[in-house]
Amino acid sequence: MDLYEHQGKELFAKAGIAVAEGRIAFTVAEARAAAEELGGTVVVKSQVLVGGRGKAGGVKVVKDADAAEAAAEAILGLDIKGHITRRLLIERGVAIAKEYYVSITFDRSAKMPLLMLTTMGGMDVEDVAENHPDMLARLHVDPALGFRGFHGVQLMAAAGIPVDERKAVGAMLAQLYGVFEAEDAMLVEVNPLVFLDDGTLLAADAKVTIDDNALYRHPDVEAMRDLAAMDPQEQAARESHLAYVKLDGDVGILGNGAGLVMSTVDVIAQAGGRPANFLDVGGGASAEKITTALEIVLSNDKVNSVLFNIFGGITRCDEVAKGLLGALEATEIRAPIVVRLDGTNAEQGRALLTEAARPEITVEKTMLEAAATAVRLAKEAS
């Protein structure tokens, strides 16, 4: 789960990490009130779950409440790479002396947290990695040890942090690692990490991603979820504990098992079609579960045909066929469904469907045949 900057900063503040004082605003009026309350120079920042808002005009430094109001007016509703700005962070302006970059990522390859630090703050870190690789210090932390003082020394020395700044930066690194561990983060990024004119070290931005599987122990973070920003199908799938990802084609796809469904998406594309979604119904074969999954797939208006791809294992294909027939009773189906059943008891399952002779269903024996048919049907309907 990706957090907005202001949410990430809430977690930072809880961990004792300095951030600029700020207010969240959903309307122009709220933005003005926040600017008035903070007084003086403020920064009006678009809160979107995507990078590059600065270049897109999503961040403005303004001198007073009038200017803040105007900035809010300009930024609310702003489309930043497909993300519409619906909330603003109004922050007290600070006098920045120096900008660094620090991040902690969950490095699956090394199976360790990876810390990155550079004095080239404020820039895109991919640029630094590509064009100034010597300036980007990288360090893995063995999770059996956790972050220790010597990790900080190593990383800061490699990044060229001046010796007189190491106490402050080292303490900040420890705190950020603390957030990474305590909040089950997959990413904690601060860009820029800034020294103010008065020597204070402060996290001027916050990009935090929390492990979905760990949200059960972070109800405060779970409550931060912005349901309004979610796709309606994705939201419905989430409520039903189904794995769903929207794509932009017209062939709806559901099947059992993430790998098989990913493969089905690929096969549809190989057959010349355009997949509309990924949906893993998981194990089991109740009519209720299949009904919910079909309803989510079909609630996407673009869908012109549906491929239901099952490889029966412990759940047998005859059970799946019965579940599917039950689902067809329970909901109205507005597009043709191609069903492929393979694996345990596939023949019995196919026989059940053939006997039922539902007009909306075409039964195929193999995955490739089923894909070809689903693509053809979608093209006919469009």
Place this chain on the structure above:
Amino acid sequence: MDLYEHQGKELFAKAGIAVAEGRIAFTVAEARAAAEELGGTVVVKSQVLVGGRGKAGGVKVVKDADAAEAAAEAILGLDIKGHITRRLLIERGVAIAKEYYVSITFDRSAKMPLLMLTTMGGMDVEDVAENHPDMLARLHVDPALGFRGFHGVQLMAAAGIPVDERKAVGAMLAQLYGVFEAEDAMLVEVNPLVFLDDGTLLAADAKVTIDDNALYRHPDVEAMRDLAAMDPQEQAARESHLAYVKLDGDVGILGNGAGLVMSTVDVIAQAGGRPANFLDVGGGASAEKITTALEIVLSNDKVNSVLFNIFGGITRCDEVAKGLLGALEATEIRAPIVVRLDGTNAEQGRALLTEAARPEITVEKTMLEAAATAVRLAKEAS
């Protein structure tokens, strides 16, 4: 550092472990006041750093303040295996339904904490270990993991704790392990751990030892030290950061290095003498350091002769001889000193001492010769 029961319970309470409400009392009047304040039945308990106070009459359950006063009168000043009772713990009486035993020790052999649990509470655990070994459950905890839920399950299952009590006892085990880790304990023992009539689980006693080397991070524990109970020589040595242990003989011993001094103590005994102390002066050879060490050894009235046993390594024997001669200038020496210098520059050192011709000094070349001389001199003086 061994803690009194009431001090251990302070650490327990800080960790959220239930203990009976209690007051510390140094006088009979304080004991009476505490009993009045608590009201009803109270327990008057001798606070000494030794076991077996129950059998020695150091614990009395009384019905009211008058009886508490009488009990305090009886217990204050009570000698329990050489430990004089100087403080009391007055606790509110509780209705005990069941008594268990639990301890966590620092097992050097396994290099892991060792948990022990038995339903035979209130008894001497050595008795349980010897006479009912099947009743004493033992479990090592890998420090790389720390105490986990499954450790509790394992231990409680092995000890035969009823299933319906495991939630409460498991939580208590986790808390006690928390104290063991957080406070750098070498021992945490609760005997008995009691279930009250109302189902509450409570630590009815507390025996806690803290690692001396870790006291720098536990100033609150360091402040609990009862200087009044310490031997005056041990206290003086402690203040000077010298390792000193009082023994009951008449040959004072000092030397460099714990092993060599232990060996010197043994050799004195082998030579028919009775060692008066162990004192390791450590490395270095300043007159000041040697003066302090000599003063501590000689402030024990029993000492009739002193053996100063040095094996020169990095610190050379000629330096040590100079330091010793300086020390003799700085303090008055009331007993003969046998000096043995060996190792680096031993001959030069011995020559310096021989030249100085101090009447209180006898120089010997080997450890065994020096021991024989020191024993002879002590016998002559006694």
Place this chain on the structure above:
Amino acid sequence: MAVIATKDTRLVVQGITGREGTFHALRNRDYGTNVVAGVTPGRAGQDVEGIPVFDAVVDAVEQQGANTALVIVPPRFAAEAILEAAEAGVAQIICITEGIPAHDMLEVYHYIRPRGIHLLGPNCPGALSPGIANIGIIPAEVFKPGPIGLMSRSGTLTYQIGGELAAKGLGNSTIIGLGGDPVIGTSFIDALDLFQADDETEFIVMVGEIGGNEEEKAAEVIAERITKPVVAYIAGFEAPPGKTMGHAGAIISGSAGTAAAKQEALEAKGVRVGTNPTEAAQIMADLVGNR
């Protein structure tokens, strides 16, 4: 000999009294796996259709000689269940549970790895050696014995390919479900080494998917030390970046972890990659036929 699931397996099922635990413990036993014990705290002394239940894994090890643990417990207890098995001296642990927090698995991984304990999973279907033993939830019906070692990050995709191979008359030495999580105990490289050392494995099929770079690392190892022929299939060419495709580990981060990159890395080392499961099975069938 096969690997992981063998005739020497003495299995303890952690969470045996749960619905799933009971179902699969009995299924595994029915298949012929030597299921010697189950564990559910507080249930010691009971049995599950003759399988004795203990409070703790250490009891199953001491009293029943368990040497392999199957973990089927809810995600919030799974990491600790693995650690319990590890500390109890179980040398091989298979964890089915899906949804374990990634940080929990970091801790588990760095505890067991230096101590030489083998973990398969989590979020995996287990391991099946057809005709010998089945540990976990793989539908044995689909597979038959044979010379092909099959290793995969995906369950049903494995069954798909196994089913296609079986339809062509080909069978497997062992099917290893590696699991769909970002941190798993047994990587493609570990499984490759197991298969390379296994006498009954003559060919290897590798089923990868988007996310991470384990397929790329495996390609290096294949070139370096695997002498048995390897055929691969990768799922997720059409997956958009930044989206978790069902498996917690199936996510393209930035430009890393794409199916195309994995295919390229494998082909660069001479591994033939099928464009779909059917083609991958066909390539393997041709290879076996040409022997």
Place this chain on the structure above:
Amino acid sequence: MAVIATKDTRLVVQGITGREGTFHALRNRDYGTNVVAGVTPGRAGQDVEGIPVFDAVVDAVEQQGANTALVIVPPRFAAEAILEAAEAGVAQIICITEGIPAHDMLEVYHYIRPRGIHLLGPNCPGALSPGIANIGIIPAEVFKPGPIGLMSRSGTLTYQIGGELAAKGLGNSTIIGLGGDPVIGTSFIDALDLFQADDETEFIVMVGEIGGNEEEKAAEVIAERITKPVVAYIAGFEAPPGKTMGHAGAIISGSAGTAAAKQEALEAKGVRVGTNPTEAAQIMADLVGNR
């Protein structure tokens, strides 16, 4: 070849800019030890009489090829210094520091041990291979080269016995100071195995003291697999129970850890135990003479 301190040693001294660190780093170098680097955070770029100083151990490993670390830092930083060296890939760490909290050492021990990293100490004088290399604070003046491996929990007691042997014309392959703390990285058993495998060691002297049961465990191992003659000395027969005799590890707990028990255990396995250092040295001298 000798052990621990060898001609292949490339030493990094952690805490080199401290008073003790500088003194012993230079002393070790003067003896002939290859001291390649020092570490003090914030002092990178400086040098100590030609020995380059780095901010972190990993830099000393990468830039100077350090393979052995000598830790001479205050007790509250020592555990972390050991862990730093371990994580930096140093295979052998010698820690002189006295006064490290016991719980810190538990953590260190269980981190390094499964990872195959060797630690000598803490609270030990180090290791000296006369004529080859000296790592730590052992006064090399006292010893000469020879066939006797010497291992000890006490510093000066080692010097005492080494001095007595030298006076009889006998020398040492390596002197290993194991350290006086309750949790040490190298036990008597570890040192016995090192000496058993070392070509230059023909005889072994073991200097124990009260506390713990490492001498008793060593007795078992001597009987089991040590073919070289072992002579022992134990200090602390007169020590009262419950008192720490200088070394944090030298304490009799209840009835465990007494010198008498250790002597008995060793003699039961045929190890001759001297009643004082002089006698122990004499027994060894007789043994060597009879060869």
